[in-house]
Amino acid sequence: MSLCEGCHAGCCRSFAVPVTGADVLQIVRHQGLSFWEFVCRWADPDGSIAGNYAPHVYFDDEPDAPFVLCLTHVPSDQFPGTTRCRFLREAPDSNGKGDGTPPVGAACGIYADRPVACRVFPAKMMPRNELAILYEVPEYGRPGKEPAYRLCPRQWTPADVDPIQQVQDLVVAQYEMNFFTTLVQSWNRDPGPWLAFPDFLTQVYDQRVQPNPDASQAALRLWNPAA
Ligand code: SF4
Ligand code: SF4
Incomplete structure (x- = not known):
C-alpha cells in the first residue's frame, strides 16, 4: 500500500503549488478549464513559495x-476553517465513528494531469550526480498544529518510490521549470497586465515545435530576444 493511500493529503492542503506553463496548458486542454478557473498569482515577497x-x-x-x-x-469541507487545492477531492462522508472526527481520505481529482511539483514531492x-534524493518532510506543512496541515505519517524511504518514474518525473520537472523560467524572464523585461499572461503563455508554447532549425531560431527570438 502506498504511503499516500488513506492519507488526508496534508500536502495538497498546506502548500501553494507552483505551476509551469506546460502544467497550465495541459490542465486547460485535458480538463476543459480556463486559466482563470485554477491559476492564481500568490504574492511572494520573502521568496518562501518560489524557493x-x-x-x-x-x-x-x-x-x-x-x-x-x-x-x-478553496475552503475545505472536511476541515472547516482551512483551505485545500481546488483539485483535491475530499472524502465525502464521515469516517463512520460518529464522533465528529474529520473523515480520512482524499485524492487528487486530476491525478494524470497533476503539475510536476506534485509528481516529484x-x-x-x-x-552533480543526477541521482534523486528524498528530503525530510516536516510534521506540519504550515506553522501551528492544525490537523489538516499535518503531513506524511512517516518519512519517505527509497522503497516508497519507483526509481525509474521518479527520476523521469524529476527530469521533466527540471526541464519544464527551466523553460518556464526563461520565458518569465522575457516577460519580466517589460511586464504586462495579469490579464494578458494566459495569451502570452499560449503563444509561446504553441511555438515549441517548429518545422526546421531556422524557423526555431526565429520563433525563439519572438519571446526571448537574448537567444
Ligand atoms: S493538483 Fe492534485 S496532487 Fe497537486 S496539490 Fe492539487 S490535489 Fe494535490
Ligand atoms: S501528506 Fe505525504 S503521505 Fe499524505 S498524500 Fe501528501 S505526500 Fe502522501
Whole structure:
C-alpha cells in the first residue's frame, strides 16, 4: 500500500503549488478549464513559495511585487476553517465513528494531469550526480498544529518510490521549470497586465515545435530576444 493511500493529503492542503506553463496548458486542454478557473498569482515577497524552484513573475499593476503562479485554493469541507487545492477531492462522508472526527481520505481529482511539483514531492535531483534524493518532510506543512496541515505519517524511504518514474518525473520537472523560467524572464523585461499572461503563455508554447532549425531560431527570438 502506498504511503499516500488513506492519507488526508496534508500536502495538497498546506502548500501553494507552483505551476509551469506546460502544467497550465495541459490542465486547460485535458480538463476543459480556463486559466482563470485554477491559476492564481500568490504574492511572494520573502521568496518562501518560489524557493529555489519557481520564478517570480511581475505585472504592471503592482510592478514591485514578486508573484508565483500557483494552483488556487478553496475552503475545505472536511476541515472547516482551512483551505485545500481546488483539485483535491475530499472524502465525502464521515469516517463512520460518529464522533465528529474529520473523515480520512482524499485524492487528487486530476491525478494524470497533476503539475510536476506534485509528481516529484518529496524528492529532488542532485545536480552533480543526477541521482534523486528524498528530503525530510516536516510534521506540519504550515506553522501551528492544525490537523489538516499535518503531513506524511512517516518519512519517505527509497522503497516508497519507483526509481525509474521518479527520476523521469524529476527530469521533466527540471526541464519544464527551466523553460518556464526563461520565458518569465522575457516577460519580466517589460511586464504586462495579469490579464494578458494566459495569451502570452499560449503563444509561446504553441511555438515549441517548429518545422526546421531556422524557423526555431526565429520563433525563439519572438519571446526571448537574448537567444
Ligand atoms: S493538483 Fe492534485 S496532487 Fe497537486 S496539490 Fe492539487 S490535489 Fe494535490
Ligand atoms: S501528506 Fe505525504 S503521505 Fe499524505 S498524500 Fe501528501 S505526500 Fe502522501
